[in-house]
Amino acid sequence: MADVSLKAVTKRFGKLAAVNEVSLEIKNGEFVVLLGPTGAGKTTTLRLIAGLEKLDGGSVMISGHDVSSAPIADRDVAFVFQQYSLYPHYTVYDNLAFPLRSPLRREAEDVIRKKVNDIAKMLRIDSKLANKSTKLSGGEMQRVAIGRALVRSPNIFLMDEPLSSLDAKLREELRVELKRIQIDRGATILYVTHDQIEAMTLADKIGVLENGRLVQLGTPKEVYTKPNSVYVAQRLGSPPMNLLPVGLLNQHFPSSTKQVGVRPENIRLGHDGKTARVVQLEPLGSETVVVLEVEGQRVEALSDIGTRWRVGQETKVSVLPQNSLYFDERGQRLEAA
């Protein structure tokens, strides 16, 4: 494992700057997640680090060495793709052993066996080692694909939405396992996703990308509670943050405020404040999204399942000052006075 750093990394496709002067430090043992919608430059950034794309500007350093023009093999990175790419005619064991049997490595078979068994146990596929990879379920296949990357000890793991092709339950299960393996092995991972739950739950640090630019880098809590901009605020949180007109729920705000952001869980219901009418209810299971209308403005609040609501019912809404975010006309967050 190693430190990896990007310095003003840029990649253009024709006129479009897919990655635009991105600078980022990934420390040894750190789990960094790049979050952004399709086209934000996430995957291109990964491919630049791996050497699958050539830089148009800036540099990539691994362990202090400039590898910007080094061939793929010399960078010693492991890539996990969205679609598991296994050798169908091989057993699980042989799929896992494959990277270790590379002619460049020539590891002894007993060393390989130990490594493969360790990884298989960790990913709970040890009972499937003799199976052909085509005989596995989707979740097992993706475990093998991740295992095949983990069996080596590369400088960094680059993962491109590795869980997105799995169903929701498997994704939840693998997510917590992947995080645990990363912690236990001290692995350095750069992980790309458009799924905000994955970003928040996996990351030590989240980097939010907007049109090729890195617009915020911080711990999940920092990015969630102190987003730099409306754009960042809307990337995290489900249901999304409410963007409200100035003065709707707040009395005090910085003078250049154009919009106020309040997360649904921070909308207080029934205490005091403005009169609101319930217009829609969306049960999520343990919680219910209560959609309200306040002076013609739509406001979403989260309520626990114990409280009963009716469409048409009136209630009061308010928000505590410490739970409000203030944004200027460019959508940048202002510090509260």
Add this chain to the structure above:
Amino acid sequence: MAQIRLENLNKRFSDFVAVRNTNMQINDGEFFVLLGPSGCGKTTTLRMIAGLELPSDGKILLEGDDVTFLRAAQRDIAFVFQLFALYPHMNVRQNLSFPLENQGMKRSEIDAHIADVAKLLRIEHLLKNKISSLAGGDRQRVALGRAIIRRPKAFLMDEPLGTLDSEFRELMCSELRALHDRIKATTVYVTHDQLEAMAMADKIAVMSKGEVLQVASPTEIYRRPATRFVANFIGSPAMNFLPSQRGVRAGANKVMVHDAEIPVPVIQEESKNDLTLGVRPEDVVVSSEGALRGEVFGVEYMGSRQLITVDTQAGRLKVKAPNDVQASIGDNVGLTFRTEHLILFDNATDRALKSEWMSDVREAAVAHG
């Protein structure tokens, strides 16, 4: 608008029973979701309601009239496949008028319909715009408009949001539900996505292997699932299932999980089979106490909440906890449960045992109104 009734509906494809003895009533104006994994018979049921598939036996009643053997075109029901299919080279108005022109409707009538729908969906200012110039949300609204412009008696929708990415799907769930609240057309909606079902339905029918396991409001299904299958299918993160004791008496108010005694709502029926205790992640509390102990495997920050994974002698559990609960990987913790919400499942029948909680119907479910 219409009420739809299915009576003892069966559909066999040679030896395979796709739909078995299905009875349900979809009330006028209801948003009714058929939910289940692929192959459960939900789409076949929908296709029989549409008249695209004939039942092997049983009856389908539309507003009390037997339509079992009427052809699709005679039923005045709109079948919506994928919402996003628009003609990119036409403008919004042309996209909306297309289905009506096909019906041979008069120009003046078409214009009136378009004006209504455009107003309803707040796309009046976009009528002259090319589809390709629209933002994603507006585009979906136009697609919705094209589905509703024919004003059928009922809408049948088969995974209409299946191909959208998650951000749009959430938005469209909200739009669809809001639209339904305005026009109140009976809607039967098929999906395998429990979140979609929960967010939109007045009532959900959960299906598995051709059978309807439960029909109830989203909240009722979430809180009082009739079977373990239903309990597992609804909710994310999923309900925790802990192996419990064999057999229980009526009147019991505690069960064993591994070597811990867990208080449960008073059980109202006897079972002699192996039992499983079902606990929702938000009904587990991490504390220093608790008869069931375990080691924290993972802690996941989720913004408004955190998700703590704990390995115990009875298996791995997920706990949904407020952010102020302190837990770190490797911590030895105790777990307690919110007794009133616990459910005992009978392993042999998959059914939830009757209990004080399961038969408590005082609480009106959250309805969409």
